[in-house]
Amino acid sequence: xxxxxxxxxxLSIVTNISVVALVLIWxxxxxxxxxxxxxxxxxxxxxxxxASMFPVEVAYRVSPEPEGVTxxxxxxxFSGNLFSASDEVSAQGSGDVSAFGxxxxxxxxxxxxxxxxxxxxxxxxxxxxxxxxxxETSWPADGQPTAPxxxxxxxxxxxxxxxxxxxxxxxxxxxxxxxxxxxxxxxxYIIAAAPPDFGLQNYEQILTSxxxxxxxxxTLTVTIPATIIPxxxxxxxxxxxxxxxxxxxxxxxxxxxxLLVVPLQLALVPLLQLHNKVGIGQSFLGIWLAHTGFGLxxxxxxxxxxxxxxxxxxxxxxxxxxxxxFQVFTKIVLPLSFPALASFAIFQFLWTWNDxxxxxxxxxxxSESWVMTVKIADxxxxxxxxxxxxxxxxxxISIAVPLIVFFAMQKYLVRxxxxxxxx
Amino acid sequence: MKTSLYASAAxxxxxxxxxxxxxxxxxxPGEGDFSWDSYTSFADQYxxxxxxxxxxxxxxxxxxxxxxxxxxxxxxxxxxxxxYSGSDSFEQDIVISTRAxxxxxxxxxxxxxxxxxxxxxxxLTPLAEGTADWVAENYAAGQSWVDLGTYADPxxxxxxxxxxxxxxxxxxxxxxxxxxDEMGYxxxxxxxxLKELTDQIVDDGGTPWCIGLGSGAATGWPATDWVxxxxxxxxxxxxxxxxxxxxxxxxxxxxxxxxxxFGYFALNDDYVQGGAETVATTDFRDSPAGLFTIPAECYMxxxxxxxxxxxxxDVVAGEDVDFFYFPAYEEKDLGKPVLxxxxxxxxxxxxxxxxxMIEFLKTPIAHELWMAQxxxxxAHGGVNLDTYADDSLRAQGQILQxxxxxxxxxxxxxxxxxxxxAFWSGMVDYVTGTPAAEVAATIQERWDSIQ
Numbered sequence: 001x002x003x004x005x006x007x008x009x010x011l012s013i014v015t016n017i018s019v020v021a022l023v024l025i026w027x028x029x030x031x032x033x034x035x036x037x038x039x040x041x042x043x044x045x046x047x048x049x050x051a052s053m054f055p056v057e058v059a060y061r062v063s064p065e066p067e068g069v070t071x072x073x074x075x076x077x078f079s080g081n082l083f084s085a086s087d088e089v090s091a092q093g094s095g096d097v098s099a100f101g102x103x104x105x106x107x108x109x110x111x112x113x114x115x116x117x118x119x120x121x122x123x124x125x126x127x128x129x130x131x132x133x134x135x136e137t138s139w140p141a142d143g144q145p146t147a148p149x150x151x152x153x154x155x156x157x158x159x160x161x162x163x164x165x166x167x168x169x170x171x172x173x174x175x176x177x178x179x180x181x182x183x184x185x186x187x188x189y190i191i192a193a194a195p196p197d198f199g200l201q202n203y204e205q206i207l208t209s210x211x212x213x214x215x216x217x218x219t220l221t222v223t224i225p226a227t228i229i230p231x232x233x234x235x236x237x238x239x240x241x242x243x244x245x246x247x248x249x250x251x252x253x254x255x256x257x258x259l260l261v262v263p264l265q266l267a268l269v270p271l272l273q274l275h276n277k278v279g280i281g282q283s284f285l286g287i288w289l290a291h292t293g294f295g296l297x298x299x300x301x302x303x304x305x306x307x308x309x310x311x312x313x314x315x316x317x318x319x320x321x322x323x324x325x326f327q328v329f330t331k332i333v334l335p336l337s338f339p340a341l342a343s344f345a346i347f348q349f350l351w352t353w354n355d356x357x358x359x360x361x362x363x364x365x366x367s368e369s370w371v372m373t374v375k376i377a378d379x380x381x382x383x384x385x386x387x388x389x390x391x392x393x394x395x396x397i398s399i400a401v402p403l404i405v406f407f408a409m410q411k412y413l414v415r416x417x418x419x420x421x422x423x
Numbered sequence: 424m425k426t427s428l429y430a431s432a433a434x435x436x437x438x439x440x441x442x443x444x445x446x447x448x449x450x451x452p453g454e455g456d457f458s459w460d461s462y463t464s465f466a467d468q469y470x471x472x473x474x475x476x477x478x479x480x481x482x483x484x485x486x487x488x489x490x491x492x493x494x495x496x497x498x499x500x501x502x503x504x505x506x507y508s509g510s511d512s513f514e515q516d517i518v519i520s521t522r523a524x525x526x527x528x529x530x531x532x533x534x535x536x537x538x539x540x541x542x543x544x545x546x547l548t549p550l551a552e553g554t555a556d557w558v559a560e561n562y563a564a565g566q567s568w569v570d571l572g573t574y575a576d577p578x579x580x581x582x583x584x585x586x587x588x589x590x591x592x593x594x595x596x597x598x599x600x601x602x603x604d605e606m607g608y609x610x611x612x613x614x615x616x617l618k619e620l621t622d623q624i625v626d627d628g629g630t631p632w633c634i635g636l637g638s639g640a641a642t643g644w645p646a647t648d649w650v651x652x653x654x655x656x657x658x659x660x661x662x663x664x665x666x667x668x669x670x671x672x673x674x675x676x677x678x679x680x681x682x683x684x685f686g687y688f689a690l691n692d693d694y695v696q697g698g699a700e701t702v703a704t705t706d707f708r709d710s711p712a713g714l715f716t717i718p719a720e721c722y723m724x725x726x727x728x729x730x731x732x733x734x735x736x737d738v739v740a741g742e743d744v745d746f747f748y749f750p751a752y753e754e755k756d757l758g759k760p761v762l763x764x765x766x767x768x769x770x771x772x773x774x775x776x777x778x779x780m781i782e783f784l785k786t787p788i789a790h791e792l793w794m795a796q797x798x799x800x801x802a803h804g805g806v807n808l809d810t811y812a813d814d815s816l817r818a819q820g821q822i823l824q825x826x827x828x829x830x831x832x833x834x835x836x837x838x839x840x841x842x843x844x845a846f847w848s849g850m851v852d853y854v855t856g857t858p859a860a861e862v863a864a865t866i867q868e869r870w871d872s873i874q
Contacts, residue, residue, distance in 0.1 A: 042735045045709040059717035061601070104602055105629065107717050187601075189717060272523035282525055361519055365479055365508040365527070378483045378511045 037392035038198040044388045055193040057098060059107040062086045063185040064174070075162070076182050082190055083172040099191040100168040103136070107189035110138035110168075117165025117177070121147055123155040130158065141167045202393035206380060211367055215375040219353065220401075221284055222363075222371055226291035226352045227345055230299050233292065235341065238303030239329045243315060253304065259297040267293075268361050275362070282369075287362040294358070295348050306340035307333055342412035350402050372398050448499065449492055450795060456809040457795070461786040465500055472502035474776035479517060480531030480766070483509035489796045490531075496792060497783050503776045517771070521546045526771040529780060534835035535571050535585060536842060538769050542574035542584045548770040549582035550781060557785065558586065562802045564829045571831055572767055585767035588784050589793070590800045592819050593648050593727040593762040593832065594749040597711060601743065602719040613753040614656060618687075621694055624722055630696045633721035634689050635710025636703050636851065643847030645707045646685065646854065647834040648762065649725065653684035655760035656751045660828045667833040669870055674863035682859040689854055696721040702854045708733045715743060725749055727764070728800060728819050740815045748822050758827030764835060765802075838873060845869040 035049040047056065064085035069078040082097070099108030101116060110116035116138040124130050139145045147160040161179065166188055168174045176186055206212065240246075241253055271290060272282070280286045310333060318328050334341075352358075356373040363369045370379070376394040381387050453459050476497075482490050487509040494505040508527075510516045514537055517530050521541065532538040541547050555573070559565035572585030596617075603610075606627060611617040624631040636645050654663050658677050665671045666678055692698040696713045697705065713720030715735055724730070731740060738744050751757055768784055770777055783789050787806045793799040797812035800820055811817040823829070834842035849862045 042712075045706075045712060061717055104605055105627075105718050187605075269519055269522050272519065272525065276524045360510065360512065360516055365477075365510065365516070365520075366506045367508060378509055379487070381484065381511065 033392045033395060036388060037202055037396055038200070038389075040199070040201060040389050041387050043197065052198075053196055055195050057191050058194040059189055059191050060086070061104065061107075062188050062190060064176075064188070065185050066176070066182045069182055074179055075177055076180065077175060077177050078182065079173070079175040081172045082168065082174055082188065097168055097170050097172055097190045097192055100166070101189045102164065102166060102187070104189060108191045109136070112168055112170040113141055114138045115141050115145075115165050115167040117145065118163045119145055119147055119160045120163045120179075121151055121157045122159040122161075123151050123157050125155065131155075134163070135160070202389045203397065205390065206376075206394050206397055209375075209380060211370065212372075212375065214368065215370050215372045218363075218369060219371040219373075222287055222291070222359065223349060223352045225288045226295070227348045229288060230292045230295040230348060231341060231345060234296055234299030234303050234344070235334065235337070236329070237296075237300045238307050239325075239333055241300065241304045242307040243328070243333070244325060256297050256300050256304075260301060264294045264358070268357075272361060282362055282364045284363070287358060290358055290362050291348075291352050291355075295351070299344050299348070302344050303337065303340055306337055310336055339412040342409045346406060346409050346412075349405055353398075353402050448495055450792065455795075456807050457791045458787040458805070458807055461805075462496065462500065462788040465783060465786050465788075469501045469779045469782075471776045471779055474501075474503040474774070476503060476505045476529065476774070476776045476780050477527035477772075478505065478507045478529045478531065478780075479513065479520075479527045480507065480509055481511075481513040481533040482531065482766075483511055486798065489793055489798065492796065493789055493792045496788070497780060500783070501776070501779060503779070505780070517541075521771055528770065528772045528774055528777040529768055530771045531588070531766050531768050532585065533766050534764060534832070535574075535767060536835050536837070536839050538572075538585050538767060539574040540839070541771075542576060542582075542769075545577040546771065547574075547584045548773045549576070549584055550586060550770065551778065554586065554781075554785075555583040558583070561785075561804050562587070563804050563824060564802065564826070565804075567829055567831070568802060571765075571836075572769075584769045586769075586781060586784055587765045587767045587802065588790070590763055590765040590802050590823065591727045591729055592800060592823055593764060594652060594760070594822070595726065595728060595746045595819065596749050597714065597724045597726060597730065597744055597746045598722055599714045599719060599743060600741075600745045602714075602722055606722075608722070610747045611750055613750050615753055617750055621688070625693045629719065630694070630713075630721045631723055632688055632694050633696045633705075633710045633713040633724045634702050635705030635707045636854065637706035638708075641843070641847060642703070643850040644834065644843075645726065646689070646850035647842075647846050648727070648832065649685040649689070650678075650682050650850070651830070651833045652725075652749055652760075652762050653681040654678070654833070655762060655828065655830055656757060657681055657684060657755065659757065660760065660830060663830055663833065667836045669837075669874075673867035673870060674860060679859045679863050682853060682863065686853065686859060699854065703851050728816075729798065731815075732798070740813060746815070746819075759825060760828040760830065761822060761826035762830055762832060763823070764832040838870075840873050841866065841870050 032049045035052060036044055039049070039052060043052065062082050062085055064080050064082065066078045067080065069076050071077075097112050099111055101107045101109035102118065103109075117136070119135045119137060120132050121135045122130050122132055133151060135147065135151070137145060137147075145160075145162065145165075147157050150156050162177060164176075164178045164186070166174055166176050166186070168188070168190065172190075174188065176182070176188070178186070241249060241256075271293070272286075275281055275283075275286045275289075280289070314332060315328055318332055323331070354373065355371075356377060359371045359374055363371065363374075367375075367379070376391070376398070380390050380394060450457060452462060478494075480490070487507065491507055494507055497503070498505055513530075513533065517526075517532075517537075518541070520526050526546070530538075538547065550572075555569050558569050558572070562568045568587050569583060572587060573581050573583050574585075575581055606624075606629070608620060608624070609616075611620050621631040634645070634649075636643050638644055651663070654666060654677075657680060662671065662677060666673070666675070671677070688694055689702050690699045695702055707726070711724045711726065711730055711734060714722070714724055715738055731738075731744070734744060748759070748761075751759055768781065770781070787803060790799075790801040790803045790806045791810040794801065794806065794816070795810045795812055797816065800816065800823060802823065808817060808820060811820060834846050836842065837846065845866045849866045852865075853859055853862045
């Protein structure tokens with residue numbers, strides 16, 4: 001007994017782990033898509049969605065206008081607050097400078113409380129003349145800068161003076177010192193934490209774009225008839241192929257199965273030519289017929305396999321009682337086949353809802369006839385794509401209706417599928 | 424009393440109608456620097472009330488909005504209705520719809536290759552006689568635009584099918600003026616100086632270039648532009664033309680040398696942001712982002728005039744970003760070659776209103792209306808350059824005018840199996856380590872196999 005119980009436990013652990021792993025594999029990309037749908041294009045290309053939940057250290061460039069400049073010898077000074085000097089920084093930064101600098105090359109050269117600046121070193125050349133060169137360094141705010149004794153090339157440093165320097169406190173207060181008059185706003189770089197940034201702008205852009213309501217209604221106009229018509233036809237055909245005896249039945253079934261492997265792309269041009277010839281052209285009627293044709297082989301195949309598995313006794317006793325084929329079909333087979341009908345309906349609905357190719361070929365190309373997929377691909381994504389945020393948000397919007405359909409009918413899906421395919 | 428009431432009511436109705444009709448036009452006729460003369464004389468010539476022009480093209484999203492506004496003026500002038508629809512998969516859609524017999528009236532092809540294919544199958548209608556002479560006279564470097572729009576019909580007769588409308592200049596290097604200023608870099612005037620600057624940036628501890636070839640199914644195309652630029656900068660334009668038509672084979676040493684010139688920049692880990700191995704996987708839309716980071720991840724980015732559409736939103740042209748002409752070698756003395764591309768209109772289903780639309784596209788006003796909305800360059804010589812939306816577009820227009828040689832994007836002119844297939848994938852192979860000669864030989868094999 002113990003052994004058996006132990007076996008059972010270890011097996012169920014394996015099962016549980018694999019279920020969890022499978023769920024994770026499916027769930028992680030979906031969560032990523034959901035997170036991305038709340039971010040804009042730039043954020044998506046800068047950091048991965050998994051990093052978007054945490055604040056990130058971002059470098060900012062601030063150019064405070066020199067106001068209240070005071071003069072002390074050749075040094076000109078002004079002070080202020082970096083967060084109030086720039087709208088961009090105050091909107092995104094959390095008000096805490098973690099590092100700062102004066103060149104874009106090294107924006108985090110010094111820590112708050114220090115002074116960072118560029119010194120002019122006066123170095124003597126081997127031939128006795130003197131030369132000036134730049135030297136960037138940091139020193140305590142209340143201290144004095146020090147210069148090295150020799151420069152990079154080993155020439156002795158005779159003297160130095162401050163060319164420009166800035167002192168920044170953690171709260172953004174700064175003091176700028178410059179040798180000579182301050183002509184234009186100085187550039188100071190700071191590194192501050194930017195809080196995670198999510199917004200509904202993608203959803204807003206999609207939902208408020210022109211003709212979106214029209215596209216939604218167009219999609220429904222295409223989808224609902226394109227789901228019902230093939231089911232109607234396929235149910236009759238499936239009954240005939242399952243329960244009526246006639247010559248060539250096996251051949252017909254083989255034909256239907258064979259048609260399953262023909263790619264629909266082959267039929268696009270000839271079918272549209274036919275539609276143009278008979279006068280349907282590019283229209284909703286045309287796309288219903290096209291979807292019906294493309295959906296029928298699978299529908300007939302699934303439904304026939306299901307109906308063939310219904311108990312022969314019921315149908316034979318009904319026939320003995322004098323029921324016609326039509327009565328058997330409507331009174332017995334159709335109600336019993338409901339799970340199979342429902343599962344195929346879900347399939348066909350999802351496929352026509354998500355379809356882009358058939359809609360582009362069989363519907364007119366003007367914006368009044370756009371279905372949602374065309375609207376998203378051709379209008380919202382722009383000329384060269386790349387708006388991943390819009391794409392992600394559009395995916396979640398267009399998934400809403402299929403989700404409702406799926407959850408409303410999902411209990412039939414597995415039952416119908418199993419009954420239809422596994423014999 | 425009563426008559427005056429009627430009169431004032433009529434006046435009111437008339438003005439209301441005028442106000443209403445002008446409301447959707449962004450530029451009021453008669454105002455600004457536009458060539459309104461061409462508009463009024465066109466409007467006087469045509470009355471097409473009730474007619475419809477169906478147009479499809481590859482402009483979608485915000486470019487569709489802009490071109491729609493141009494068509495609004497056509498509607499206003501003629502009374503006809505224009506239905507423009509843009510498609511992301513235009514190249515497939517137009518083939519299906521013309522084959523199946525539901526073609527639009529006009530198609531705006533993003534490049535000439537597909538138009539030439541369709542003309543050879545008899546799916547296009549030639550433009551009216553005399554259009555070729557008109558283009559040659561009125562476009563800058565006119566004859567080259569005529570040649571680019573002239574294709575053979577199924578019987579082998581050459582006709583002008585395409586009228587070019589909207590040009591992209593490709594020979595541009597984008598850079599961040601603030602970063603250049605801080606580091607004290609000068610704009611290079613020659614290729615020699617550009618290479619020197621590249622080395623100097625590396626010495627200063629920076630990364631000179633951002634290069635990204637990723638573009639979904641079209642991955643590799645930005646590298647084909649690089650190779651074409653290098654062809655024009657290392658060989659005379661005649662050699663370029665022979666290369667594009669395969670008169671000299673793809674594995675010719677001169678072509679391989681041009682590929683290696685591209686490799687000089689792209690295959691050096693120090694020169695490219697992220698190292699050479701990331702070139703093939705970085706998306707071209709994301710690749711310029713490194714110009715705007717602090718510290719700058721790269722200092723230069725070579726890309727066509729459309730790339731500002733993919734810059735971060737807060738980037739200001741002229742302040743945060745600027746461009747210079749991708750320079751030529753001083754020692755080679757090949758002048759100032761410019762590489763470009765462009766879209767062309769061709770008739771897929773003729774009608775009277777369609778002919779009028781072609782005439783409209785020949786007027787300066789049709790070009791100026793999009794120039795003023797931004798993102799549009801033209802080779803039309805009759806336009807007023809003051810209508811360009813900003814200085815950077817005007818400067819790009821100037822580069823187009825200053826060009827000693829203008830050549831069209833070669834990969835767009837090659838058969839699509841090469842120019843939109845083997846060349847792209849070959850460039851991906853090249854940047855991921857296959858030697859240039861081997862890549863070139865593979866592409867030539869493909870070319871041989873389709874001839």
